[in-house]
Amino acid sequence: MTEVAGRSLQRRLLVTMAGGFAVLLILISLLLWTYSRNAANRTHDLLLAGAALSILDRTSVGPDGVTVDLPHSAMEILTLNPVDRVLYRIFLPGEREITGTPDLPLPSDLVAGATPVFYDMGYHGSEFRFVVQGRQLIGSDGRQWVAVQLGQTVEWRSAQQLSFFTTGLAGLAVLSLIGLGFVWVAIRTSLSPLREIASDLAQRAPSDLGLVKGAPPREIRGLFDAINGFIQSLSRSRALTETFIADVAHQTRTSLSALQGHLSLAVDAKDPEQMRSRLLKADRQAARTVRLTNQLLANAMVIHRSDRPSQEPIALKQLVRDILAESLRDSRMRQISLSFVGDTVGAGEDIIAGDSVSIREALRNLIENVVRHGPPDNTIAITLTATGAELRLSVEDAGPGIAEADLSRATERFTSLSAESMGSGLGLSIVKAVADGHGAELNMGRSRLGGLDVTLVFRRILAVLTLVLWALSSAQQAQAQTLLVHSATDTPAMQPLIEAFEARTPGVQVTYVEFQTIALYHSILDLGDAPPPDVVVSSAMDLQVDLVNRGLARRIQLPPEVAPPPLGRPGGPRSSASHSSPPSWSTIPERSRLRSFPAATGTLPLSCARTRPGSGDASGLTISPSRAWATSTRRRTACRARRCCACSRSWAAPSFGPSAARPTWSTRRHGVSLPSPSMPSAPMRPPRSRRNPSSGCISSTTTTW
Amino acid sequence: MLLVEDNDDLAETIMDRLKAEGHSVDRERDGNEANELLRHFKFDIVLLDVNLPGRSGYEVLRSLRSRSDDTPVIILTARSQIDDRVIGLDTGADDYMIKPVDFRELSARCRVLAWRRAGNASNIFSAGTLVFDRATKRATIAGRDAQMRAREIQLLKIMIDNVGRMLTKEEVAGRLYSFEEAPSMNAVEQLVTRLRRKLDGTPLVIKTARGPGYMAYLSDDD
Numbered sequence A: 001m002t003e004v005a006g007r008s009l010q011r012r013l014l015v016t017m018a019g020g021f022a023v024l025l026i027l028i029s030l031l032l033w034t035y036s037r038n039a040a041n042r043t044h045d046l047l048l049a050g051a052a053l054s055i056l057d058r059t060s061v062g063p064d065g066v067t068v069d070l071p072h073s074a075m076e077i078l079t080l081n082p083v084d085r086v087l088y089r090i091f092l093p094g095e096r097e098i099t100g101t102p103d104l105p106l107p108s109d110l111v112a113g114a115t116p117v118f119y120d121m122g123y124h125g126s127e128f129r130f131v132v133q134g135r136q137l138i139g140s141d142g143r144q145w146v147a148v149q150l151g152q153t154v155e156w157r158s159a160q161q162l163s164f165f166t167t168g169l170a171g172l173a174v175l176s177l178i179g180l181g182f183v184w185v186a187i188r189t190s191l192s193p194l195r196e197i198a199s200d201l202a203q204r205a206p207s208d209l210g211l212v213k214g215a216p217p218r219e220i221r222g223l224f225d226a227i228n229g230f231i232q233s234l235s236r237s238r239a240l241t242e243t244f245i246a247d248v249a250h251q252t253r254t255s256l257s258a259l260q261g262h263l264s265l266a267v268d269a270k271d272p273e274q275m276r277s278r279l280l281k282a283d284r285q286a287a288r289t290v291r292l293t294n295q296l297l298a299n300a301m302v303i304h305r306s307d308r309p310s311q312e313p314i315a316l317k318q319l320v321r322d323i324l325a326e327s328l329r330d331s332r333m334r335q336i337s338l339s340f341v342g343d344t345v346g347a348g349e350d351i352i353a354g355d356s357v358s359i360r361e362a363l364r365n366l367i368e369n370v371v372r373h374g375p376p377d378n379t380i381a382i383t384l385t386a387t388g389a390e391l392r393l394s395v396e397d398a399g400p401g402i403a404e405a406d407l408s409r410a411t412e413r414f415t416s417l418s419a420e421s422m423g424s425g426l427g428l429s430i431v432k433a434v435a436d437g438h439g440a441e442l443n444m445g446r447s448r449l450g451g452l453d454v455t456l457v458f459r460r461i462l463a464v465l466t467l468v469l470w471a472l473s474s475a476q477q478a479q480a481q482t483l484l485v486h487s488a489t490d491t492p493a494m495q496p497l498i499e500a501f502e503a504r505t506p507g508v509q510v511t512y513v514e515f516q517t518i519a520l521y522h523s524i525l526d527l528g529d530a531p532p533p534d535v536v537v538s539s540a541m542d543l544q545v546d547l548v549n550r551g552l553a554r555r556i557q558l559p560p561e562v563a564p565p566p567l568g569r570p571g572g573p574r575s576s577a578s579h580s581s582p583p584s585w586s587t588i589p590e591r592s593r594l595r596s597f598p599a600a601t602g603t604l605p606l607s608c609a610r611t612r613p614g615s616g617d618a619s620g621l622t623i624s625p626s627r628a629w630a631t632s633t634r635r636r637t638a639c640r641a642r643r644c645c646a647c648s649r650s651w652a653a654p655s656f657g658p659s660a661a662r663p664t665w666s667t668r669r670h671g672v673s674l675p676s677p678s679m680p681s682a683p684m685r686p687p688r689s690r691r692n693p694s695s696g697c698i699s700s701t702t703t704t705w
Numbered sequence B: 001m002l003l004v005e006d007n008d009d010l011a012e013t014i015m016d017r018l019k020a021e022g023h024s025v026d027r028e029r030d031g032n033e034a035n036e037l038l039r040h041f042k043f044d045i046v047l048l049d050v051n052l053p054g055r056s057g058y059e060v061l062r063s064l065r066s067r068s069d070d071t072p073v074i075i076l077t078a079r080s081q082i083d084d085r086v087i088g089l090d091t092g093a094d095d096y097m098i099k100p101v102d103f104r105e106l107s108a109r110c111r112v113l114a115w116r117r118a119g120n121a122s123n124i125f126s127a128g129t130l131v132f133d134r135a136t137k138r139a140t141i142a143g144r145d146a147q148m149r150a151r152e153i154q155l156l157k158i159m160i161d162n163v164g165r166m167l168t169k170e171e172v173a174g175r176l177y178s179f180e181e182a183p184s185m186n187a188v189e190q191l192v193t194r195l196r197r198k199l200d201g202t203p204l205v206i207k208t209a210r211g212p213g214y215m216a217y218l219s220d221d222d
Helices: A003-055 A072-076 A153-203 A218-267 A270-307 A318-327 A356-373 A404-410 A427-437 A462-476 A491-504 A515-525 A541-549 A575-580 A626-646 A648-655 B008-020 B032-038 B056-066 B082-091 B103-121 B150-161 B169-176 B185-198
Strands: A061-064 A065-068 A086-092 A096-100 A115-122 A125-138 A142-153 A311-316 A337-341 A353-354 A379-387 A390-397 A439-445 A452-459 A481-487 A508-512 A535-537 B002-004 B026-028 B045-049 B072-077 B095-096 B124-127 B131-132 B138-141 B204-210 B213-218
Touching: A003 A061, A003 A072, A003 A115, A003 A142, A003 A153, A003 A218, A061 A125, A061 A142, A061 A535, A061 B082, A065 A096, A065 A125, A086 A337, A096 A115, A115 A379, A125 A427, A153 A218, A218 A270, A270 A356, A311 A318, A318 A337, A318 A353, A318 A379, A318 A390, A353 A356, A353 A452, A356 A390, A356 A427, A356 A452, A404 A439, A404 B008, A427 A439, A427 A452, A481 A491, A481 A515, A515 A541, A626 B008, B002 B008, B002 B032, B008 B103, B026 B032, B032 B204, B045 B056, B056 B072, B072 B103, B095 B103, B131 B150, B138 B150, B150 B169, B150 B185, B150 B213, B169 B213, B185 B204
Parallel strands: A337 A379, A337 B204, A481 A508, A481 A535, B002 B026, B002 B045, B045 B072, B072 B095
Antiparallel strands: A061 A065, A086 A096, A086 A142, A115 A125, A125 A142, A311 A353, A379 A390, A390 A452, A439 A452, B124 B131, B131 B138, B204 B213
16 A cells, blocks of 8 residues: 555545535525525515605595605615615506606506515616505595505615625535545544555565554454465465575585586596496486476475465366376386276266366376386376265375385475485475365375375365265165175075174175076076166176176275185195185176175175276275174085185185285186185186286286286 | 477487487477478478477467378477466377477387377388288288287277377277177277287287276387
């Protein structure tokens, strides 16, 4: 706020007030003009009327008719006004003139009466005020009217009217001016806090970012707070910039001097071989410098963008897909296996308020980190899941990860945890800055794949309708659930298992329907309107594999602590292998019925992940198996279970160590062979085909390769 | 090959690098001059800087495309903002690279564009030991018939046409199957797996990213 702006505000107020006063004055002067004219007329009309009366008083009826003896007093009265000329006329209306000026004008509609009639009229080029008054005389001829007309010029009364008017108006004008003066003073006084702020700010040194002090009146409290808020954010931003510049200066100088060092060593090299090796070092150092610069700029950009409101609703899923498609073009990504699972998040459910440029930067840095710090054939699993109002984007890898103790330091700027990979220590701090800028939570931990798991938890924008639907659907899930099992195994054999399961998971009922294998297969292929079963158990391996390959199965994910040991482990007794191969796998066409079984108490190791035909991506819903199941029911059902467990060998796939991204349902070319004593040395593991992706397995529902 | 770049040092290194790989490279400093040159001569690949004296790289590209000239163009830009890329690709760039460019990456991308162009232009596509003849729909590896089924040949053609491009599984399925055939995604996966196995040992590699889809590229190893 400058002084000029202040004056202009004052002027505006003053002009408005003056305009108001002027309009008021004009109105008042109109009234005043009329009033002063009336007042002047009244005074002079009295004189005229007096003179007329005294003339009429001296009219009499004589033998010659009506005569008049003009009285001296009437002339005296009229000479009280020394300025104006007077004309008179005495006449008998309708009969004859008696004396005076005979052609004085009369209004056309005048009827002479006892009351005086006043009117203005021109006569010989001058403005006159006339009075006409009559008197009834009784003479020999009976009653007779005699009228007196007196005319007087209006000079004096006009002068008097003007004098009344100007006096009145002058008084009012003075009053208005005084009023304006008060207004001006009031404006000055009320704007004084603004002037104080202005002079405070104007006198400041550029580096002085202290807050403006004072107690502003309520009307400008907003402005005052805004100025102080601005000063605060300016000061914060300057502090950030200063630290950042210091950091950048240090980092780039270090990096550049290392580069320079390598180069000057190369110049001094004794033989070409030595020079070559030193140049190679310089080349690597240059690459690091480039990356460092890029990251520094990215960091600055992310912080800068988090300061300003550049956030808008964006669909996270599509954004992630775009970024992945882009990063895959990097030739360093060619050995790396990348997956993105986001099928549980439907269209419209992945909307967050965010800045796509920053999120892109964050995700790119996470991927870049995996590429740099992990082995060349690393695995990156990106998952997008929605829970309630949260959207979790996690990036997991199978690299070395970060030790638990170092996790808290990892997001600090310029903290590189790994000496040999020579990171700049900026990647995760960029991610952290993006998370902070989005009000998102940044969680880091150990991934299922063995490496680092970085999860960003965004708050998503839920349409009210979606929220209601979600609440409704979760309310429905909270009600009693039915687990529908279609099976080719005899009901009596399964009964104990079912009872134990129901006992352990209150609220879940098992409906067990028995089929012949072929009928079961056909019923799954052609469900029609029938509710799809959650679990399908059959000993017809080929048919089951076919169902799986048609995309009708869901992936099973078991936490490592409850996962069965590898089948056919060399040296392991046969019984343990068979015991720990649970008779469970599932095909669930289209609709998932299993949503949220209580996992804490331990339930059947049935975990059904649905795969929608057409997507190929699986989402895992996990139910922990029960230890009790293994003891109480497995003996009775073990042998049958083994027989009916079409894909039991694939249990090995999702559960062990860092291999979760590998195919869950994988089969040999001609179906599945069961673990048997005759092949204990055939390890039940998923095809390890990273280098040679075409090793003999038919790809199936969730095959990664 | 035409390089349009106003920075002499950078232009020199890029030219040295590309020449060392056996390309012949012309260089232009100014946007207007490059535009004139492109009006009269055909190049196999154009490397185009964005910030140029005279007229910007985007304008050069736009006027190139408005003449329905489909010469592959790689945009080189120092701005890493996304909007720039979108503009570049919308204007009709085939690829973009952010400065400072990794030369290996640059020559790999050039190679991909050249392959794609060659693949589209002639009936015979050959990469290392792999030779694919569009006309006879026959693929040979090291001179021997690769024994591919019709679908595999079809998939191979799709992949060759889109070397260096990301294709979603749905896109692949859409191009492989007609509407009546109701493509199953699993069938696509199996097909890709089988084709990949048959292509083992050739430079053409099909990469799968579960979720995003497939991308074929030519391996740099040979």
